Amino acid sequence: MTFRETLQCIVENVEGGIGAVIMGYDGIPIDEYIRGDAPYDMQLLAVEYATVLKEVKRTIDILKTGEMEEMSITTERTRILVRAVTEDFFIFLALDRQGNYGKGRYLLKRDVPKMQESLR
């Protein structure tokens, strides 16, 4: 399975899935799958959240509470889920506000090991 197929499988199997991107902390994507009717500029969303993640990583390094595993941010209109893949890359999933948050978390957790394999 290519990265794109894995991302597509995640987005299409979670209620409210908008898009998913596998991306470096430097904001450069490896691959993405975005639904045709996505209500947001997903590239912009992912790049902006990459900046947040860099800040999160910096904070976690200071606090010495171990590596980052997962982050989620809910706003009035979206739910963002992020899961670390390697030290340099993460997967970013955007859902509608009413999307299935628990299912999204489960799918990311399930698919991260295969992505890690591919990035080795």
Place this chain on the structure above:
Amino acid sequence: MTFRETLQCIVENVEGGIGAVIMGYDGIPIDEYIRGDAPYDMQLLAVEYATVLKEVKRTIDILKTGEMEEMSITTERTRILVRAVTEDFFIFLALDRQGNYGKGRYLLKRDVPKMQESLR
């Protein structure tokens, strides 16, 4: 109920609760409740995450996806839960890695309206 009592009630009613702080985005706390045996410097944790939250707020403003409601960050050793109380203040809850994440989210959601009342 004072802020401290509300915070104590949250921390003591969630498995793995370490401490909770109600705090401004400028990093200045209103009140806090921290378990005596907390394995981390909770003040430092809260202040560092306030910096992350400022970055999150900035990002959400750019993206125009509505106000921030909730954030969670999981590392190898902690789970951090944050919920917006007003435009200026948030509540910050730290749990052990194995703490009851779902219960923590529920308690924050339940208690935020009374905190909003008190801050008016």
